[in-house]
Amino acid sequence: MRIKGSHVIKYIILSIISLLMIIPLIWMMLTSLKEPARVFTQFFPWPIRWENYVEVLANTVFLRQYLNSIYIGIVVTVGTIIFSSMAGYAFARLNFFGRDFAFLLLLSMMMIPPEVTIIPLFLFMRELGWINTHIPLILLPIFGAPGAFGVFLMRQFFLTIPKELEEAAKIDGCSRWKVYWRLMLPLAVPAISTLTIFTFLQNWDEFLNPLIFINSRELMTLPVGLSLFTDETGTAWHHLMGATTLATIPLLIIFFFAQKKFIEGMTLGSVKE
Amino acid sequence: MKQAANNPRLTGPEPHGMVKFKQRKKAFSGNENLTGWLFISPMFIGFLIFMLGPLIYAFYMSFLEWPLLGDARFIGLNNYQNIINDQEFRIVLKNTFIFTAGLVPLNLMLALGLALLLKEKMAGIGLFRTAIFVPVVTSLVVWAIIWKYMLAPESGFINQLLGLFGIQGPAWLLDNRLAMPSVIIVSVLKNVGLNMILFLTALQQVPHSLYEAAALDGAKRWRTFWHITFPMIMPTVFMTMIITTIGAMKIFAQIYVMTRGGPGTSTKVLVYYIWEKAFRHFEMGYAAALAFVLFFILLVFTLILWQLRKRWVFHEN
Numbered sequence: 001m002r003i004k005g006s007h008v009i010k011y012i013i014l015s016i017i018s019l020l021m022i023i024p025l026i027w028m029m030l031t032s033l034k035e036p037a038r039v040f041t042q043f044f045p046w047p048i049r050w051e052n053y054v055e056v057l058a059n060t061v062f063l064r065q066y067l068n069s070i071y072i073g074i075v076v077t078v079g080t081i082i083f084s085s086m087a088g089y090a091f092a093r094l095n096f097f098g099r100d101f102a103f104l105l106l107l108s109m110m111m112i113p114p115e116v117t118i119i120p121l122f123l124f125m126r127e128l129g130w131i132n133t134h135i136p137l138i139l140l141p142i143f144g145a146p147g148a149f150g151v152f153l154m155r156q157f158f159l160t161i162p163k164e165l166e167e168a169a170k171i172d173g174c175s176r177w178k179v180y181w182r183l184m185l186p187l188a189v190p191a192i193s194t195l196t197i198f199t200f201l202q203n204w205d206e207f208l209n210p211l212i213f214i215n216s217r218e219l220m221t222l223p224v225g226l227s228l229f230t231d232e233t234g235t236a237w238h239h240l241m242g243a244t245t246l247a248t249i250p251l252l253i254i255f256f257f258a259q260k261k262f263i264e265g266m267t268l269g270s271v272k273e
Numbered sequence: 274m275k276q277a278a279n280n281p282r283l284t285g286p287e288p289h290g291m292v293k294f295k296q297r298k299k300a301f302s303g304n305e306n307l308t309g310w311l312f313i314s315p316m317f318i319g320f321l322i323f324m325l326g327p328l329i330y331a332f333y334m335s336f337l338e339w340p341l342l343g344d345a346r347f348i349g350l351n352n353y354q355n356i357i358n359d360q361e362f363r364i365v366l367k368n369t370f371i372f373t374a375g376l377v378p379l380n381l382m383l384a385l386g387l388a389l390l391l392k393e394k395m396a397g398i399g400l401f402r403t404a405i406f407v408p409v410v411t412s413l414v415v416w417a418i419i420w421k422y423m424l425a426p427e428s429g430f431i432n433q434l435l436g437l438f439g440i441q442g443p444a445w446l447l448d449n450r451l452a453m454p455s456v457i458i459v460s461v462l463k464n465v466g467l468n469m470i471l472f473l474t475a476l477q478q479v480p481h482s483l484y485e486a487a488a489l490d491g492a493k494r495w496r497t498f499w500h501i502t503f504p505m506i507m508p509t510v511f512m513t514m515i516i517t518t519i520g521a522m523k524i525f526a527q528i529y530v531m532t533r534g535g536p537g538t539s540t541k542v543l544v545y546y547i548w549e550k551a552f553r554h555f556e557m558g559y560a561a562a563l564a565f566v567l568f569f570i571l572l573v574f575t576l577i578l579w580q581l582r583k584r585w586v587f588h589e590n
Contacts, residue, residue, distance in 0.1 A: 010390050011397075017387065018404035021462060024419045025407065027430055031422075040428030087316040096309025102317060109324045113523060113571060115544055116564040117327035119551050120334060124327065143319030151316060176308050205412050207526040208544075212552055223414040227530045237422060244415045255410045259403065266409060267470055 025248065032242035039237045049238070056242040064218045065225035066247070069204060072137050072221060077199045079142040080150045081192055088154025089180050093166070103155075109148045114140075114208065122212055136213040137221070141203055150195055153268070157191035158184060197265025204251070222247050335562035341555035352562035362563070364538050365546040368453065372542060373521040375457040380517055381510070383461065384468035389498075391469070392476050402473075406466040413463060417530035420459045421446065449539045452532050456540055460527055464520075468513045475509035476502065511582040518578065519571055543567050 032052055033045040056062060090096070091103050125136050141147065161184065169179045185192075210224045217225065226247065229240050255262045310317075335352055339345040356362050391402055408416060423430040424445040432442030445455045479502060487497045503510075525544040528534060534541030534549075541549075547567065551560035 007395055010395070014387075014390055014401045018401050021408050021466070022404050023430075024416070024423060025411065027423060028415075028419050040425075040433075083315045083319070087313040090309045090312035094305050094309040094312065096306045099309060102313060105325075106316070106320060109320055111572075111575075112324065112328055113564070113568055115523065115547055116331050116561075116568050117324060119557055119561050119564060120327040120330040121323065122551070123557070124330075139319070140323055143316065143323040145324075147316060147319070148324075176312075180312070201410075205414070207414060207529070208548075211529075212548075223412060223526070226418060227414050227526075229418075240418065241422075244418055248411055248415055251410055251412075252407065255407075256403070262410070263406065263470055267467060267474075 025252075028241045028248075029245050031237060032245045034238050036236070036238050052238050052242045053246075056239050056246065059239075059243075061217050062225065062229075062243055065220050065222050068134070068219065069222040069247075072134055073200050073203045075138050076141050076203045077196055079138070080147050080199045081195060083142060084147055084150030084195070085154045085185060085188060085192065086180065087151045088156075089158050089184055091151065091155040092158035093184075094176070106148050106151055110145050110152070112145065114144060117144075118208065118212060125213060131213060132215045132219060133213075134219065137206075137209055140209055141199075141206065146199060146202055150199065153195055154188065154191060157188055161187055193261060194265045194268060197262060198268040201251070201266065331561045331564060334558050335565050337558040337561075339557040345558065348558070352559050353566075355559065356562060356566060361538065361541075362546070365541050365543055368539070368541055369522060369524075369543040371453060372457060372460075372524055372540075373518060375454065376460055376521045377514065377517050379457065380461045380465055380468060381514060384465050384513070385472050385510075387465070387469045388472035388476055391473060402470075405469060408463045409466040411463075413526050414530055416463050417459065417527045420455075421531045424455055446532055447536055449536055452536060452540045456527055456531055459531070460521075460524065463527075464517075468517065471509055471513055472506065475506040479505045507585060508582075511578065511585070515575060515578045518574055522567070522571055522574065 030043065030045050031039055033048045033050065034042065034052075035045075035047065035049050038045075087106070091099060121136070121140065122131075125131055130136055165183065165187070166179055169183050174182070205223060206221070207223045207227075210221045214220050214224065217228070220228075226240070226244060229243060334345075336347060336349055337345040338348045338351070387405060391398055391405075424432075426432065426442075426444035426447060429442075429445075431445070435442040443451055445451050483501050483505070484497065487501055492500070523544050524542055525548065528540055528542055528545050529548075532540045534545050543563070544567070547560050547563045550556045550563060
């Protein structure tokens with residue numbers, strides 16, 4: 001492609017802004033390889049200190065928090081997909097009493113800020129003895145606004161699948177559950193994969209719930225764990241930057257390889273209908 | 274038409290097996306009331322327990338005085354009255370509005386500008402798009418931690434960079450006047466990529482024929498943008514404005530990580546205040562009332578923007 005004169009200015013502007021966007025991450029990675037005493041005095045780490053990572057990974061609390069984030073993310077994502085696709089299928093295809101009312105009620109839940117319900121939920125969880133357990137971190141997103149959004153999304157998708165496919169299954173004598181499980185769910189894989197990315201990333205970033213429901217460090221997820229990392233060790237920036245690098249890199253790698261799907265998943269919350 | 278082909282009544286005399294088929298069909302859709310409710314029941318029951326119930330209870334709580342020790346006491350509208358007279362609440366509300374009023378225009382204008390720059394095909398354009406989207410993929414807390422570190426008074430990256438030009442950088446996050454703008458800029462950089470992608474999608478959907486017609490009429494670039502591009506992407510502009518505004522009004526994690534509402538109360542925002550009242554001071558009733566005030570403000574904002582949208586958006590597909 002030929003580069004035009006007017007393009008040069010564009011390139012300069014875009015380069016400056018792009019640099020602003022990635023310098024923080026580069027700075028984070030570079031700092032994670034510096035010697036503690038040189039963290040603030042050099043830009044490029046020299047000598048490179050790989051031991052930082054050995055030390056970060058030897059931090060069992062950090063590893064626990066990492067695993068917590070992953071496993072809670074997976075459970076929440078799977079739960080959201082199963083329950084919201086079931087409800088979405090029924091709302092799209094079945095004709096039952098009170099359907100439209102139930103659907104509107106679910107949709108209106110997306111409008112409610114979690115900050116409103118979290119106070120009674122805290123008291124409720126305390127009654128049940130579920131404070132400082134992972135139960136609220138798993139149940140609240142599945143049956144909260146993210147789950148409601150999943151129902152909406154799955155319903156919209158199921159509406160686009162031609163009815164004829166189901167008719168064929170009917171003739172074969174399939175039950176509703178079989179039609180949903182064997183036919184509709186496999187057809188919905190594109191929608192499910194987008195919803196998976198959306199749900200997992202949203203959960204990976206969730207801050208308020210773990211901050212309120214979890215007290216002990218071993219049970220925390222990464223965002224709250226990392227935010228407290230600063231307080232405890234104060235100036236151990238080389239370790240903190242190593243921890244944040246480890247928390248960021250896997251997502252970035254997946255992002256680079258599946259950019260289109262990723263962007264679809266991330267913009268999902270904004271593109272209703 | 275396709276329906277007709279599948280409908281047995283319209284395809285001539287019934288074949289032998291049709292009676293059986295009808296029975297099956299009846300069994301299949303027979304009790305759709307029950308099947309339907311069974312399908313939605315996990316989600317629906319979950320919602321009743323974890324959303325609708327707590328919502329109603331939160332409303333009830335907002336009429337109670339509920340201290341850490343001792344029993345809850347019904348005090349009518351006292352919590353709401355106290356909010357009106359609460360000096361700190363006024364500061365917190367002002368801070369929330371300042372944050373929103375700073376973030377939303379900056380975010381939207383930068384996103385639109387970037388989308389316009391990235392719209393045309395140029396070599397390496399994908400690289401820029403990826404770079405600008407990278408912060409969106411980064412965890413919000415990680416982003417805030419890095420910036421807290423880069424904005425450190427003497428040893429931070431930003432001030433060292435300024436030092437190279439002989440400028441003595443300020444103590445960004447520890448300065449009453451600079452803390453809020455710093456948090457705003459950091460938040461804009463974090464999320465501008467998301468809105469940029471949305472604008473980019475909208476721009477690419479503007480029919481090319483409109484631009485050709487404008488070129489034939491000899492319209493200048495600025496006029497073309499103002500009279501064709503902008504009206505065509507107006508629905509997207511409004512949608513992103515509503516979502517960005519709601520998100521800004523509920524800002525919490527950045528504040529918690531970067532400033533803890535400080536210095537003083539200069540960055541204390543509404544959700545941070547609710548969190549502090551509920552889970553630091555354990556004034557549950559008062560916090561519930563504050564949360565409803567937030568809910569009310571969000572509703573009013575959304576309604577206002579929705580009304581404006583009706584008036585301003587001419588094009589809608």
